[in-house]
Amino acid sequence: MAITAAEPTSVRSFGPGTALSCRECGQRYELTPKFACEFCFGPLEVAYDFGTVTREDIESGPNNIWRYRSLLPVPTNVAELPNMNPGLTPLVRADRLAAELGFDSLHVKDDSGNPTHSFKDRVVAIAVEAARTFGFTTLSCSSTGNLAGAVGAAAARAGFESCVFIPAGLEEAKVVMAAVYGGKVVAIDGNYDDVNRFCSELIGDPIGEGWGFVNVNLRPYYGEGSKTLAYEIAEQLGWRLPEQIVIPIASGSQLTKIDKGFQELIKLGLVEDRPYKIFGAQATGCSPVAKAWEEGHDVIQPVKPDTIAKSLAIGNPADGPYVLDIAKRTGGSVEHVGDDEVVDAIRLLARTEGVFAETAGGVTTGVLRKLVREGRIDTKAETVVLNTGDGLKTLNAVDAGVTATVKPSLAAFTAAGLA
Ligand SMILES: Cc1ncc(COP(=O)(O)O)c(C=O)c1O
Ligand SMILES: [Zn+2]
Numbered sequence: 054m055a056i057t058a059a060e061p062t063s064v065r066s067f068g069p070g071t072a073l074s075c076r077e078c079g080q081r082y083e084l085t086p087k088f089a090c091e092f093c094f095g096p097l098e099v100a101y102d103f104g105t106v107t108r109e110d111i112e113s114g115p116n117n118i119w120r121y122r123s124l125l126p127v128p129t130n131v132a133e134l135p136n137m138n139p140g141l142t143p144l145v146r147a148d149r150l151a152a153e154l155g156f157d158s159l160h161v162k163d164d165s166g167n168p169t170h171s172f173k174d175r176v177v178a179i180a181v182e183a184a185r186t187f188g189f190t191t192l193s194c195s196s197t198g199n200l201a202g203a204v205g206a207a208a209a210r211a212g213f214e215s216c217v218f219i220p221a222g223l224e225e226a227k228v229v230m231a232a233v234y235g236g237k238v239v240a241i242d243g244n245y246d247d248v249n250r251f252c253s254e255l256i257g258d259p260i261g262e263g264w265g266f267v268n269v270n271l272r273p274y275y276g277e278g279s280k281t282l283a284y285e286i287a288e289q290l291g292w293r294l295p296e297q298i299v300i301p302i303a304s305g306s307q308l309t310k311i312d313k314g315f316q317e318l319i320k321l322g323l324v325e326d327r328p329y330k331i332f333g334a335q336a337t338g339c340s341p342v343a344k345a346w347e348e349g350h351d352v353i354q355p356v357k358p359d360t361i362a363k364s365l366a367i368g369n370p371a372d373g374p375y376v377l378d379i380a381k382r383t384g385g386s387v388e389h390v391g392d393d394e395v396v397d398a399i400r401l402l403a404r405t406e407g408v409f410a411e412t413a414g415g416v417t418t419g420v421l422r423k424l425v426r427e428g429r430i431d432t433k434a435e436t437v438v439l440n441t442g443d444g445l446k447t448l449n450a451v452d453a454g455v456t457a458t459v460k461p462s463l464a465a466f467t468a469a470g471l472a
Contacts, residue, residue, distance in 0.1 A: 066128045067127065067183075068123065068128060068129055069123060069124065069125075070101055071084075071100055072084060072099075072100045073085070073087060073097040073098065073099060074098060074099075074100040075090035075093065075095045075096070076096050076375070077093045077095025080093075082097060084099070084126070086183070086187050086265065086271060087273075088270055088271075088272045088273055096272070096371065096372070098273050098276060098277075098313075099126045099273055103123070103124065103321060104123075106123050106124060106323065107323075108288075108292055110123060111323075112288075114132075115132050117132075117138040117140040118138070118139055118140030118141070118178060118281040121280075121284045124314075124317060125277055125278075125280070125281070126179065126182075126277055127179060127182045131182060134182065134185070134211075136211060137168040137169070137174050137207050138168075140167070140174075140175060140281055140285065141285060142162065142163055142164045142165075142166045142167060143166065144160050144161075144290070144437070145406060147159045147405070149405040149406060150401070150418075153405055154421065154422060155432045156425075156436055157432065157434075157435075158434075159437075160286075161406060161408055161437075161438055161440055162282065162438070162439050164282070164439065164441050164442070165409070165411070165414075165442055165444070168206060169203045169206045169230060170202075170442060170445070170446060171202070171203065171441055171442035171443065171446070172199075172441040173199045173202070174207070175278040175281050176203075176275045176279055177204055177207045177275070177278070179275060179277050179278040180265065180267035180268075180274050180275040181207050181211050181213075181267075183265070183271050183275075184213065185211065190213060190263045190264075191215065191263055191264045192204050192208040192211075192213040192215045192216075192264075192267060193216050193217060193218070193261075193267070194218065194252075194266055194268050195218050195219075195245065195248040195249040195252040195268060196217055196219050196231075196248070196268075197220070197223075197303060197363055197366055198223045198227035198228075199227065199442055200267070201219050201227065202230035204267055205217060205232070208236055209234040209235060209236070214236065215237065216236060216237040216238075217237070217239070218240075219239070220243060220244050220248050220366075221240040221242050221243070222240075224363060224446060224447050224448075225449075226445060227363075228240075244357065246367065246368050246369050252269055253269060256269055256270055268306075272306075276309075279314070280310045280314035280317070282310075283310070283311040283314025283315045283317075284314055286437055287315070287318050290435070292323060292324050293325065293435075294315055294319075294325075294327060295329060295435050295436060296327070296328070296330065296431070296435045296436065297329065297385070297431065297434050297436040297437070298311070298330075298436070298438075298439070299332045299334055299420055299424075299436070299437070299438045300331060300333060301334050301413045301414075301416050301417050301439060302334060302373075302376055303364065303366070303367045304371045304372055304373075305333070305342060305370045305371065306371070306372050307441070308331065308376050308379065309372045309376060309379060311331070312379045328383070328384070329383060330384045330430075331379050331380060331385040332420065332421075332424065332430065333376050333386075333387035334387075334388055334416045334417045334420035335365060335388070335416065336360035336362035336365055336389060336390065336391070336392065336412070337360070337390060337391040337392070338359040338360025338362070338366075338391075338392060339356060339358035339359070339366045340356070340389035341353045341354060341355060341368060341369070341370060341373060342373045343387045344389075345373065345377060346386060351374060351377055351378075353370060355369035356368045361392045361395060361412050362395055362412040362413060362416050363447075364413045365412070365413055365416060386424075386429065388420045390423055394415075394419040394423070395412055395416050395419050395450070396450055397419065398410075398414075398416075399412070399414065399415035399418070399450065399451055400451065400453075402440065403444070409443065409444030409445065410444050411440075411441075411443055411445075411446045411450075414439070414440030414441060417438050418438055459471070
């Protein structure tokens, strides 16, 4: 039901969240499992009434995303509820990578350490709280792989049934991870965009009654989880925004919400208002947003994905146009790199910083290197590059193995030229 802008909802289990607001026309709605505007079909997102939030409040909170609960649509006692409690992953000072690429100050935000080894635990953690509040009994999603694992685990912990949908042909590690928690894992014979269409049909059908699709009917809540990346990076830099950040794009939700998080920190006076540039990163084999950027379009032409970066393989990204706006507004850009460069960048990050990225991290690191090569990023500015997933999930992307196999003797070791 639509509500007027001034009228707060009576539902208070969303903490500072007061309403859903249409990104296009500003129409406001009660906090319900609604994701598109009735008037213009624009995406809905959570609007807030924050009150006073201090650095001290946040710093005295738990060592996970719930330290930011006063900035998220979750109940105030969220830390006591059964949840995977992701977050507070390392911001690695990447001096050796910086030296290799010529940066003065470079950090890797390494989200591979989350409970199911990708940033998706952040978004699911918020969606689970919404699902609980709305009384859903089954957690579901359309996924390029990582989200399926995060939903399976979160459902197990919080006592939901789960049924997740993935495109056929995903990496084995992601399928095993999605399935081990005991929920249903359904591979759809098609690509992610086919999976997503199928899920939208399910939601409209009685079969989908009681189902919370974290990235469809719960998307407004789910998206807010990505803001925690913005908060953590700022806090870990000593309550300062980075001057430049490189973010991977699948649907584009993570990128748009990191920008939302930075803006909130500025408005609340938690960080100094200084300019930052956001750079989006895609693999060439699925780069509809980068292509629109290159061609100066503000609409996205959908593509059929063909890349090893399967976690980013969304051919029709819902938030693509907003990504273009943000790149333009902040003075960044949207860039793409081919699969060979992705693999090379995975190796570069591993060799210089000991961080084993999944292909999505290869995409961001590859784009970072390309931007330096082409003189389109300021190597003097404080820069953060995201690694959003663990390389153990995409082992087949990298050809690496033992240096030699030798008999257990010094003579054999020496004879093999290893001494
Ligand atoms: C590892 C990883 N990084 C980044 C993304 C991008 O997410 P978004 O859809 O928010 O752009 C995904 C999406 O699945 C992912 O799995
Ligand atoms: Zn609208």
